[in-house]
Amino acid sequence: MKEVYDVLILGGGPAGLTSGIYCGRYNLKSLIVAGNFGGTANLAGEVENWPGFMGSGRDLMNNIKKQAKKFGAEFLETSFEKVEKVDGLFVLHYGESFVKGKSLIVALGTEHRQLDIKGEKEFLGKGVSYCATCDGNFFKGKRVAVVGGADSAAKAALYLADICEKVTIIYRKHEMRCEPVSLSAICGKKNIEILYFSKPLEILGKGVVKGLKINTEGKGESILNVDGVFIEAGAVAATEVLKDLGLTMENGYVVTGKNCATNVLGVFAAGDVTNSEMRQMITAAGEGAVAAKGVHEFLMEK
Numbered sequence: 001m002k003e004v005y006d007v008l009i010l011g012g013g014p015a016g017l018t019s020g021i022y023c024g025r026y027n028l029k030s031l032i033v034a035g036n037f038g039g040t041a042n043l044a045g046e047v048e049n050w051p052g053f054m055g056s057g058r059d060l061m062n063n064i065k066k067q068a069k070k071f072g073a074e075f076l077e078t079s080f081e082k083v084e085k086v087d088g089l090f091v092l093h094y095g096e097s098f099v100k101g102k103s104l105i106v107a108l109g110t111e112h113r114q115l116d117i118k119g120e121k122e123f124l125g126k127g128v129s130y131c132a133t134c135d136g137n138f139f140k141g142k143r144v145a146v147v148g149g150a151d152s153a154a155k156a157a158l159y160l161a162d163i164c165e166k167v168t169i170i171y172r173k174h175e176m177r178c179e180p181v182s183l184s185a186i187c188g189k190k191n192i193e194i195l196y197f198s199k200p201l202e203i204l205g206k207g208v209v210k211g212l213k214i215n216t217e218g219k220g221e222s223i224l225n226v227d228g229v230f231i232e233a234g235a236v237a238a239t240e241v242l243k244d245l246g247l248t249m250e251n252g253y254v255v256t257g258k259n260c261a262t263n264v265l266g267v268f269a270a271g272d273v274t275n276s277e278m279r280q281m282i283t284a285a286g287e288g289a290v291a292a293k294g295v296h297e298f299l300m301e302k
Helices: 014-025 039-043 057-070 132-139 151-161 180-187 281-301
Strands: 007-010 030-034 074-077 082-086 089-094 097-101 104-106 110-112 143-147 166-170 192-195 198-206 208-216 220-224 228-231 235-237 267-269
Touching: 007 014, 007 089, 007 097, 007 281, 014 030, 014 039, 014 057, 014 104, 014 281, 030 097, 039 057, 057 281, 104 281, 132 151, 132 228, 143 151, 151 166, 151 180, 151 192, 166 198, 208 228, 267 281
Parallel strands: 007 030, 007 104, 030 074, 104 267, 143 166, 143 228, 166 192
Antiparallel strands: 082 089, 089 097, 110 235, 198 208, 208 220
16 A cells, blocks of 8 residues: 655745745655756856855755755655546656655746747757756857846846857847846946847757847847857746646646645645746745645644
8 A cells, every 4th residue: 555645745946845844844744756856946056035045056955955854855756747636635646656645735836938949949958058057168258149038037148148258138028127136237248238129030050059040120130140049038837747636727827825725625836836926936935835834734624
């Protein structure tokens, strides 16, 4: 007979790992399931807005994981196909196996939004990247483009500016949407250029990236000679595995209420996968703690 956990926590980022800490403090038997512990937080080269911590996102996530383990959380590193509710229990299917839980915390975070243009998939890992801190050093002294205009794009451009000869930001609107402090820093970098009202059309190359075709409003099409294209076009919630649960969604994100509860009894959600107004590591962690409280109260009432 397979063991039944008090709670299955889907996702190993700030929300999921913090849920594990608090579930442990509530004496709940928890299993945190993730394909990549740390999630997209691992990609942060330097975390500047977590109170009392100065270091990389990967270091921060490792610290939180150790803390969750200290409080009894168990870990399963695997991809999974679906989760469903059967006879009052939540069943998570992975490979040819499964695990069961009395409750569920969804903390799956987000996935990188793709441009869906020619060359994007073909040159992935050959000049196309979704992570400047991971791959930036491959482009030392070269010219690169960053596609996007929000905080992630700004941080990527600033990071790359210290490595690359030139960084060109491609953004479809008239003004960057990043924090003012980041925009000021960008304006202070002589090797960063911003092309507003511009859209990427095709990534060019032979074997590796050698250019980016763009369309600029009022100027038409042109080709940028770049060796790398860093795509920072936002993210979408990773909710495909939840389709059998019948969760209420809003623009692709899970809708939550008090104690991070969803419309499905026993299911709670936290972090970037939800319809919360702010998506930061610190707010994800806070929601993870709240979701654990919600699970505790739910199980006490059963």
